[in-house]
Amino acid sequence: MNAELAALDGPRPDRRDPEIRHFWDGLTERELRAQVCADCQGVQWPPRAACVKCQSLQLTWHVIAGSGTLSTWTEVHRTGLAGYQDLVPYAVGIVEIDETPVRMVGYIHTPDIDTLVAGERLVVRFAERGEGVVLPVWHRESEGA
Secondary structure (H helix, E strand, O other), X not given: OHHHHHOOOOOOOOOOOOXXXXXXXXXXXXXXXXXXXXXXXXXXXXXXXXXXOOOOOOEEEEEEOOEXXXXXXXXXXXXXXXXXXXXXXXXXXXXXXXXXXXXEEEEEOOOOHHHXXXXXXXXXXXXXXXXXXXXXXXXXXXXXX
């Protein structure tokens, strides 16, 4: 799986973008991160300029759990995204992160998409994409480390 992602010749994130730079930095350190409001303690993803609960501008980045529950997914059979055609078919799902209200959309690594089940436990692993880019990839908890 790491070799598959590292070999992709597709778009890469702009790691200098101030709105999401801390997320990408966290992945490099093998951590998932989300914004936390200093005023109301709300946790939010995706990042925004203000807290979605209280509109405070006092947001910081914190490490969040690298595990969660699969809410839903789709199987991608065709993509116009440059470099990703060799991965099809693949699964993209919504993972409800443990102990937070955060939901993340991500690539689910599984050899058999047909066996995915809503409510299934997933854990994140980190895949080197090359050029300093690390991606979060979701795996079944039952697969072990």
